[in-house]
Amino acid sequence: MKRLCLVLTLVVCILGLGIAPVLGAPKIIRLNHTLAPDSHYHKGLEYFAELIAEKTNGEVEVQIFHSSQLGSERDAIEGVILGTLEATLVSTAPLANFSKQFLVFDLPFIVKDRATAYAALDGELGDMMAKSLEDKGIKTLAFWENGFRMLTNSRRPIERPEDVAGLKIRLMENPVHMATFRVLGAAPVPMPFGELFTALQQRTVDGQENPLVIIQTSKFYEVQKHLALTGHFYAPAALLIGQRFFNSLTPEQQQAIQEAAIEARDWERQYCIDLEASLVAELKAAGMEVTYPDLDAFEKAVQPVYEEFEAEIGADVIRALRGY
Numbered sequence: 646m647k648r649l650c651l652v653l654t655l656v657v658c659i660l661g662l663g664i665a666p667v668l669g670a671p672k673i674i675r676l677n678h679t680l681a682p683d684s685h686y687h688k689g690l691e692y693f694a695e696l697i698a699e700k701t702n703g704e705v706e707v708q709i710f711h712s713s714q715l716g717s718e719r720d721a722i723e724g725v726i727l728g729t730l731e732a733t734l735v736s737t738a739p740l741a742n743f744s745k746q747f748l749v750f751d752l753p754f755i756v757k758d759r760a761t762a763y764a765a766l767d768g769e770l771g772d773m774m775a776k777s778l779e780d781k782g783i784k785t786l787a788f789w790e791n792g793f794r795m796l797t798n799s800r801r802p803i804e805r806p807e808d809v810a811g812l813k814i815r816l817m818e819n820p821v822h823m824a825t826f827r828v829l830g831a832a833p834v835p836m837p838f839g840e841l842f843t844a845l846q847q848r849t850v851d852g853q854e855n856p857l858v859i860i861q862t863s864k865f866y867e868v869q870k871h872l873a874l875t876g877h878f879y880a881p882a883a884l885l886i887g888q889r890f891f892n893s894l895t896p897e898q899q900q901a902i903q904e905a906a907i908e909a910r911d912w913e914r915q916y917c918i919d920l921e922a923s924l925v926a927e928l929k930a931a932g933m934e935v936t937y938p939d940l941d942a943f944e945k946a947v948q949p950v951y952e953e954f955e956a957e958i959g960a961d962v963i964r965a966l967r968g969y
Contacts, residue, residue, distance in 0.1 A: 671706040672894060674886070676732040677715035677724070679838045684862045685920065686734050686882065687711050689789060689913030693884075693905055700901035705894070707732075713839040719818065725887045726782050732886040736791050738819040740883060744777035748958045749966050751821035753947040754940070756879035756966070759790075759918070765969045766881055770962070782888045786906035790914040791856050791880035792921065796873040797865055798852025799845070802936045803873035806830075806946040815841055815853040822878065825950050829943075845869060856880060857924040858917060866931040873936045874925070875943060884910070 674697075680686045687709065694707035715721060715730060718739045724730030726743075740747040749755070749770075756762045765771060766788035775785035796803055798812055810830030816822045823833040834850050844850045845868040852869065854877070860866070884906050891899060929935055955963060 671701075671704055672898070674705060674707045674731040674890075675710060675715065676707055676734065677710045677713070677721040677730060678734045679713045679718055679721075680711060680859060681862045682711045684711075685790065685792075685858050685913060685917050688916055689909050690734060692912050693909035696905035696908055697902055700905055701898050705898055705902065713837070717837040717839060719837075722783070722885065725885050728782075728887055728889055730887070731890045732884070734789065734882055734884050736817065737788075737881045737883050738817040738822060738878075740778070741819055741821070743781055743783075744774065745957055746774050746777045746959070746962055748819075748821050748954060749962045750881060751819055751878055752954065752958075752963070753821075753825045753877050753950060754944045755963070756793075759914075761969045762879050762881065763914070765966050768969070770965050770969070773962075773965075778885075779888070784886050784888045784891050786884040786886055786903060787910040789882040789884055789910050790917040791882045792858060792917055793876035794854045794856055794878040794880050795860065796852060796854045796875045796877065797860060797869040797933070798871050798873075799848065799869050800851050800871070802871050802934060803875070804936055804938050806943050808938075812851045813849075815844060815850045821950060821954055824953055825877070825947050828947055828949050842868065854878070856917075857921055857928070861924050861927060861931075866928055866933050870932070870934060871936070872928055872933045873938050875938055875940070877943065877947075 676690060678686045678690065690707070690709050694709060697705050697707055716724065718735040719742065721730055721733035722735060722739060722743065725733055737747050737750050741751065771788055778785060800812060801808060803809060806829050809826070811832070813832045813834055814826050815836045816826060816833045818835040823835065826833045836844060836850070841853055842863060842865070845853060845865065853865065860872070886902070894902070925935060
């Protein structure tokens with residue numbers, strides 16, 4: 646009886662202090678990305694979070710951390726691998742540091758239109774790339790949209806490949822990207838995205854390259870005068886989740902997350918397409934001078950990059966993407 650009274654007293658005290666374990670608390674997915682809260686990433690992830698809450702009846706909750714709050718893209722990928730972060734949405738370029746197959750999408754001008762990109766990413770090529778991350782403990786839920794990357798700088802308009810020579814261009818930490826700009830005569834400067842605006846503002850670098858939606862939502866027009874519509878790289882984004890965490894969920898929760906990732910992917914892609922139609926006009930209105938470079942000349946100038954990386958990426962992988 647004394648022991649029973651002691652246990653009951655302890656329970657009452659715990660309840661009184663509000664530290665009793667919460668029964669039925671949702672599984673939390675902390676999801677990091679590097680872009681602003683009004684970006685296409687964030688809008689798509691908000692929809693993703695809504696879908697998961699609905700499909701799991703609140704059993705799983707997505708907490709979104711924007712603007713590199715939990716680290717750079719590489720930090721987030723490593724966090725997913727180590728299990729210190731549940732999920733992330735990242736551009737595919739830094740994934741090349743973990744699987745060489747991802748380099749194929751970084752080859753300049755290899756993707757000419759979105760239909761080609763979607764067919765490849767949602768088909769066998771995307772499955773093969775996702776599988777190459779499995780031994781790292783990463784599950785790829787879906788490939789989302791980032792867009793075709795355009796070039797901006799603060800020094801001069803870009804019309805032809807030789808106009809790029811001598812410019813210090815911030816790039817992601819990706820060997821194909823850096824090789825491409827070296828071939829064009831630029832000085833590549835790898836740098837985390839979170840440091841980019843300040844670097845442009847202080848003229849540490851002359852320019853950068855990103856999809857139009859990122860140029861607009863990151864307010865690069867405040868520190869960059871010239872925008873060249875090069876579309877030199879197509880940039881998908883990968884929605885990643887830790888395999889160990891995913892395995893800890895019930896089969897029903899796993900299915901709900903996978904379905905939500907695909908539904909949100911389609912929503913986010915269409916959001917990007919709709920938004921992009923108005924972005925050039927908005928950036929012009931914000932003061933940027935827009936040029937339409939000779940893309941044939943650019944494509945010819947960067948062909949040595951294919952020769953440099955064909956063996957590393959795999960000629961079969963390159964042919965597979967070009968075959969879509």
